[in-house]
Amino acid sequence: MLLITGAGGQLGWAARERCRTLGIEFASADRSELDITDKASAAKYVKERGIDCILNCAAYTAVDAAEDNIGDAYAVNAYAPHCLASLGVPLIHVSTDYVFDGRASTPYETDSATNPLSVYGLSKRAGETALLESGASGLIVRTAWVYSARPAAKNFLNTMKRLASSRDEVRVVNDQKGAPTLADDLADALLRLYMKGAHRERMRVLHFTNAGECSWFDFASAIIARMNPSCRVTPIKTADYPTKAVRPAYSVLSLRSLADYGIEPRNWRDALESTYQD
Numbered sequence: 001m002l003l004i005t006g007a008g009g010q011l012g013w014a015a016r017e018r019c020r021t022l023g024i025e026f027a028s029a030d031r032s033e034l035d036i037t038d039k040a041s042a043a044k045y046v047k048e049r050g051i052d053c054i055l056n057c058a059a060y061t062a063v064d065a066a067e068d069n070i071g072d073a074y075a076v077n078a079y080a081p082h083c084l085a086s087l088g089v090p091l092i093h094v095s096t097d098y099v100f101d102g103r104a105s106t107p108y109e110t111d112s113a114t115n116p117l118s119v120y121g122l123s124k125r126a127g128e129t130a131l132l133e134s135g136a137s138g139l140i141v142r143t144a145w146v147y148s149a150r151p152a153a154k155n156f157l158n159t160m161k162r163l164a165s166s167r168d169e170v171r172v173v174n175d176q177k178g179a180p181t182l183a184d185d186l187a188d189a190l191l192r193l194y195m196k197g198a199h200r201e202r203m204r205v206l207h208f209t210n211a212g213e214c215s216w217f218d219f220a221s222a223i224i225a226r227m228n229p230s231c232r233v234t235p236i237k238t239a240d241y242p243t244k245a246v247r248p249a250y251s252v253l254s255l256r257s258l259a260d261y262g263i264e265p266r267n268w269r270d271a272l273e274s275t276y277q278d
């Protein structure tokens with residue numbers, strides 16, 4: 001049976017839904033049911049429920065807050081994956097484009113040099129390193145710009161929808177490039193990897209995002225055109241929207257590693273469009 005941790009988050013929620021449609025037997029736990037930094041509780045959970053793989057969707061994802069809460073970020077993003085990998089079952093772990101510094105101009109390969117710019121990125125990279133050195137079986141799947149259409153989710157899509165319904169103009173950064181990724185598509189890919197048994201091999205890094213690339217301005221323009229075309233979207237520079245944590249300017253991930261598993265992500269525009277049809 002598959003255990004989904006962080007089940008209250010965007011990806012955890014989507015993974016639960018997808019397990020149901022794919023007929024995968026699973027148990028799921030949100031933070032109140034299983035704190036992944038509590039190794040003894042995690043070990044007990046895995047043993048008592050006959051878990052044969054952990055899909056770790058839990059993470060400290062508050063990128064700016066992490067700059068001030070270094071211990072919390074490392075506990076959840078680095079120490080906890082290390083503990084989960086030591087429980088004797090394979091781990092499918094999710095990591096981030098923020099392990100890169102964004103100075104590239106072509107998509108990052110799975111073996112491109114990492115150089116995180118933020119505490120969040122550093123803590124996620126520390127988690128990757130711990131897993132790669134653990135000798136455990138499993139997968140580290142890096143992704144980027146994750147969003148879900150679930151109204152309760154805090155993400156760029158829902159923020160843009162809210163602003164478009166209440167403002168005449170929205171100003172959005174146009175000099176950071178990446179690939180928006182629908183949580184449901186990421187969940188589907190992770191579960192297909194699980195069904196193919198990819199988690200039983202030696203720990204390796206894969207990349208999954210929706211295909212194509214765009215700026216936050218392009219993404220906002222596509223959302224707002226669908227919602228309220230009379231709301232103007234104005235491109236601005238990162239320097240005009242200062243944040244505590246530095247973000248990579250370019251974080252497009254090469255999807256070549258997915259070919260080994262026959263997974264072909266759809267374009268981000270098609271994924272976004274699908275959220276209006278559900």
Ligand SMILES: NC(=O)c1ccc[n+]([C@@H]2O[C@H](COP(=O)([O-])OP(=O)(O)OC[C@H]3O[C@@H](n4cnc5c(N)ncnc54)[C@H](OP(=O)(O)O)[C@@H]3O)[C@@H](O)[C@H]2O)c1
Pocket residue numbers: 005006007008009010011012030031034035036037056057058059060061076094095096097124143144145146147
């Ligand atoms: N969101 C993005 O744009 C993005 C981009 C690249 C990579 N990723 C990665 O993708 C994965 C999924 O992200 P997401 O967007 O689904 O994040 P999310 O919506 O923030 O969900 C993360 C979940 O983890 C839970 N959590 C935090 N600490 C925990 C702990 N100690 N024990 C158990 N659960 C804990 C959170 O619970 P609380 O809400 O109670 O804190 C939350 O429900 C993460 O590994 C993230 O690093 C995300």
